Amino acid sequence: MNSIETSGCAIHFNNACYEHISQFLTTTTPSKIFVLVDENTHLHCLPYFLGQIGTSLPIEIIEIDAGEQHKNIETCLGVWEALTELGADKKSLMINLGGGVITDIGGFIASTYKRGIPYINVPTSLLAMVDASVGGKTGVDLGGLKNQIGVINSGAMVLVDTAFLSTLPEAQMRSGLAEMLKHGLIQDASHWQVFEALEEITKSDFDTHIRQSILIKKAVVDEDPYEKGLRKILNFGHTIGHAIETHALNHPDKPELLHGEAIAIGMVVEAYISQQELGLDQAVVKEIKERIVKIFGHPKIDQNDFNAIIALLKHDKKNEHGQINFVLLQAIGKPQIDCHAGTELIINALSFYNA
Incomplete structure (x- = not known):
């Protein structure tokens, strides 16, 4: 599938994802890469992802608890402190590998740490692929109220690899x-x-429908x-x-x-x-x-x-x-x-x- 260029960042698909991130890493040479995961993506997605990007740059893994109930400022504080302890600087790169919670909170953490470090979203859930990682909305919940704190700030790119969907439960x-x-x-x-x-849609068709859904959102976000x-x-x-x-x-x-x-x-x-x-x-x-x-x-x-x-x-x-x-x-x-x-x-x- 062809990449999608948005006013904020480019969205790449499947095999092309790893060509583009490799080129990005070679061109920008981050001082250190931080990959934000939860316990599920750490286990099911991280080994595959690290095997695909093939870089010799130093990589640190930061894990947070899975679930919307952990999308809050307390979790942000823990990650900001981890970034500091692990020596993150303005040239560091954060990669958010996970579903909507990870892309929302990871984008917010990156956008506010040292007044902003670059980040890349790698959505691993269908929801994050077609919605949460596209359009630059980042944020956390406040006292149980959805997305009360956040900023709009697009990452460097979005990598949509539908191979990750095989790790998802049906729900x-x-x-x-x-x-x-x-x-x-x-x-x-x-x-x-x-x-x-729905039962008649093939995997190839479904990939096409995912791209179309992203295009619909892109058109709206680009205009406003x-x-x-x-x-x-x-x-x-x-x-x-x-x-x-x-x-x-x-x-x-x-x-x-x-x-x-x-x-x-x-x-x-x-x-x-x-x-x-x-x-x-x-x-x-x-x-x-x-x-x-x-x-x-x-x-x-x-x-x-x-x-x-x-x-x-x-x-x-x-x-x-x-x-x-x-x-x-x-x-x-x-x-x-x-x-x-x-x-x-x-x-x-x-x-x-x-x-």
Whole structure:
């Protein structure tokens, strides 16, 4: 697959990844390379990756605990301290090898250490490939609230090697599909329809669909890198989805929800709100719900949790002037930003998802 040039950095695929990083290392000669991993990517991805890059430059491995619950300032402090103890300087390079948590937190750590050192994202999950590692958003959670602290700063390059997907459990693959479905719903009806018969998609086809999903996001980010307008459409499903995800994280007794699973629920809920507020066709809302339930199953939201989830919406980072902002759909491929919905409508939409 051909590389994608964005306004921030280049995205390379599969075998070409290692040609480009080798050239980058030869040209820039970092003083030291730091590879950030969690325990899963340390075990399943790091040996393969190190075998591919083949450099004699000094490499240090820094491991953090896996999981969204560790995407916080405390983890950053530990990594900043490790970088200092291991002699990182302004010419050091950080490589973030992992899923969305690693690329989010690793990009933030690199962007702020010594006021910024270069970094490269090597996403190993489908979610990170099509979303988290593209567009320069970095950051951490604060007190259980999603991505409250961060900066927009693109790395030197992104390496998308779909060979890493063979290491993922099925749930993690589904989690990444949520963002691909979202890209279709907000920008490209044909991309949405691709997933109508998911079981018939070959690996070669899937690689092509990953690239197409990245191209959809790239086009949006290139036009609006700092989310002043158009880039907001990428938040479809995320206002409700992040609140549901945060509520689950804050209550360990609740069933665990991966990011993509929560966003999938959010898309169904926000599709219903779109019907009520913008007149989205009822048949489209039904289609969105049926396809998402077919892929993700139908975990119910306890009605007793509705008010707590709505309370979390007030802290969403996309809010402005005290208003909760939604991205809604007029039709597939026709999103509308900065929409609002009352509490009663949100409750009805959550009930619609449960039904």
